[in-house]
Amino acid sequence: MITAKEREVIRDLGKRLAELANLPIMEERRKLWYAHNDLKTDQPVIDCSPEGAWREIVTPDSLVCEDPVAREIEWTLRARIYRAEVINDDVPAEMRWDCRKRISDTGWSIEGRQAHNAFTNESVHVPTISTINPFWRKDYKFDETAAEFDPLISDDEMEDDEIASKLVAPKVIYDEEGSKRDLEIHQDLLGDILDVHWCGNTYIAFSWMETYTKIRGYENALYDLYDYPDQMHAILRVLEKGYLNLYQQQLDMGLLEMNNGCQYNGTGGYGYTNDLPDLKPGDKLTFKNLWAYAESQEFVSVSPEMTKEFAIDYESRLLSNFGLSAYGCCDNLEKKLPDVLNIPNIRRISVSPWADVASMRDQIGMKAIFSCKPNPSLITNGWDEDLMRKNTMQLMTDGKGTAFEIILKDTHTIGHDPMRFRKWTDMCRECIAKVYG
Structure with missing residues (x-):
C-alpha cells in the first residue's frame, strides 16, 4: 500500500522532471x-550512461518509499532528474513516463531442460536512462x-544428427492483469503530471552468439x-526461426x-529518428516501424x-525485417x-575501445552513426584529467567526418564519486569545441 507520504514524494519528483523536460535546452x-x-x-x-554505477548514485538508503512499486517509481524519477541536473549530457529529460507491461518468455528448452536466461534477465530498459x-x-x-553454468546441449548430444530439431523455441508470457494493476498505480500517481504510457517491449535485440553460447557454452x-559446423548451422537455423517468432508473438499480442x-538503442544512444515515423490513427504496427539490434561480441x-x-x-x-538496425x-x-555495412538497414555501428577509430571512420563515413565507446576504465578506476582529455581529443579527431557520438558505458562502478560523470561530460564539451569549432 502506497502511503500519503510516498505519494507526495513521487508527485513532487514528477513535477520536477516535468519542469526539466520543458526547458528550452531539452528541445535543442x-x-x-x-x-x-x-x-x-x-x-x-554526448551520452554518459552510469549503468551499473547507478547503484552508487541513487542508493537504496536514499529512497523514501517502502512500497515495492513506489520504490521503483521513486528511484527512476530520481535517476532521470539526476541525469538532467547533474550529468548534463545530451540525453534530454522527457515528459514520457513508461509503465512497462509484464512480459517474459519460457526460454529455449530441450527434453524438459531450460537454457539459462535464454532471452530474459533482470535488466530493464528505461527511457532516457538506458539498461x-x-x-x-x-x-x-x-x-x-x-x-554456475551447464550447457543445454552436451558434446555427446552434438553427435545426434537430430539434436537441432529437439530444441523448443520460447513462447511469450504476459501477465495482463498485473500489468493493468501497475498502470492504474502509475496513472494515479503521475497521470496528470507526466505522459504515462502503458508500454510494451521497445528493445528488439538479437544477441546471436550469446544465445548460442548459453545453449552450448562459450x-x-x-x-x-571446427568440430560440428553442420550441426551448428542446423541449431542456428532453429534459433533464427525461433528468435523472429518470439517477436512475432509479441507483435501479434500487442x-x-x-x-x-x-x-x-543498440548498445548506446537513443532511437530519435524521423525515418521511422509515428503511426497514424488506424495504422497497424509492423516490424518495419521499429529499430532492431544485433551483436555477436562472443x-x-x-x-x-x-x-x-x-x-x-x-x-x-533477421535485421532486414525491421526498419532500422544497430549492430x-x-x-x-x-x-x-x-x-556489417552490407546489412540492408544498418544505421548505428558500435566502435569499441579497442578499435582503430581512424580506420573505422574511413569505412563508415556518414553511412551510419559512428557510436564511439571510450575505455570506461579511464574514469571508473580513477581520474587522470590529462590522460582523459588526450584520449578524448584523439577519439574525436580520428572520428571527425562521421555522425559521431561518444558513449560512456560499462561503468559498473564509479568509486563512489558520481561527480566524475559530470566532469567527463564537461570535458567532452570542451573537446568538441576544440575539434569541431
Whole structure:
C-alpha cells in the first residue's frame, strides 16, 4: 500500500522532471538527436550512461518509499532528474513516463531442460536512462561472482544428427492483469503530471552468439566452428526461426512498442529518428516501424569469414525485417565492417575501445552513426584529467567526418564519486569545441 507520504514524494519528483523536460535546452537536444540519427549532421552527441554505477548514485538508503512499486517509481524519477541536473549530457529529460507491461518468455528448452536466461534477465530498459538492473529492490544484490553454468546441449548430444530439431523455441508470457494493476498505480500517481504510457517491449535485440553460447557454452561454441559446423548451422537455423517468432508473438499480442524516440538503442544512444515515423490513427504496427539490434561480441576472436558465415549472415536476415538496425557491442568490428555495412538497414555501428577509430571512420563515413565507446576504465578506476582529455581529443579527431557520438558505458562502478560523470561530460564539451569549432 502506497502511503500519503510516498505519494507526495513521487508527485513532487514528477513535477520536477516535468519542469526539466520543458526547458528550452531539452528541445535543442531532441533536435540534435533527430538530426544525428537521421545522418543530417556531424555535430557530436554526448551520452554518459552510469549503468551499473547507478547503484552508487541513487542508493537504496536514499529512497523514501517502502512500497515495492513506489520504490521503483521513486528511484527512476530520481535517476532521470539526476541525469538532467547533474550529468548534463545530451540525453534530454522527457515528459514520457513508461509503465512497462509484464512480459517474459519460457526460454529455449530441450527434453524438459531450460537454457539459462535464454532471452530474459533482470535488466530493464528505461527511457532516457538506458539498461539498468533493479537497484530499487530491497533484495537486489550486485553479484560480482561467476555464475554456475551447464550447457543445454552436451558434446555427446552434438553427435545426434537430430539434436537441432529437439530444441523448443520460447513462447511469450504476459501477465495482463498485473500489468493493468501497475498502470492504474502509475496513472494515479503521475497521470496528470507526466505522459504515462502503458508500454510494451521497445528493445528488439538479437544477441546471436550469446544465445548460442548459453545453449552450448562459450568454449564449446568456439570448438563447434571446427568440430560440428553442420550441426551448428542446423541449431542456428532453429534459433533464427525461433528468435523472429518470439517477436512475432509479441507483435501479434500487442506487446511491441514504437521505439523512435527516447528509447535506448543498440548498445548506446537513443532511437530519435524521423525515418521511422509515428503511426497514424488506424495504422497497424509492423516490424518495419521499429529499430532492431544485433551483436555477436562472443566472436571477438573469430575470423571475419567465420563471423560472416555463422553470425552476420543470420543477423542480417533477421535485421532486414525491421526498419532500422544497430549492430555491435564491445567487440572490435574494424575487419568485419564490410559485412556489417552490407546489412540492408544498418544505421548505428558500435566502435569499441579497442578499435582503430581512424580506420573505422574511413569505412563508415556518414553511412551510419559512428557510436564511439571510450575505455570506461579511464574514469571508473580513477581520474587522470590529462590522460582523459588526450584520449578524448584523439577519439574525436580520428572520428571527425562521421555522425559521431561518444558513449560512456560499462561503468559498473564509479568509486563512489558520481561527480566524475559530470566532469567527463564537461570535458567532452570542451573537446568538441576544440575539434569541431
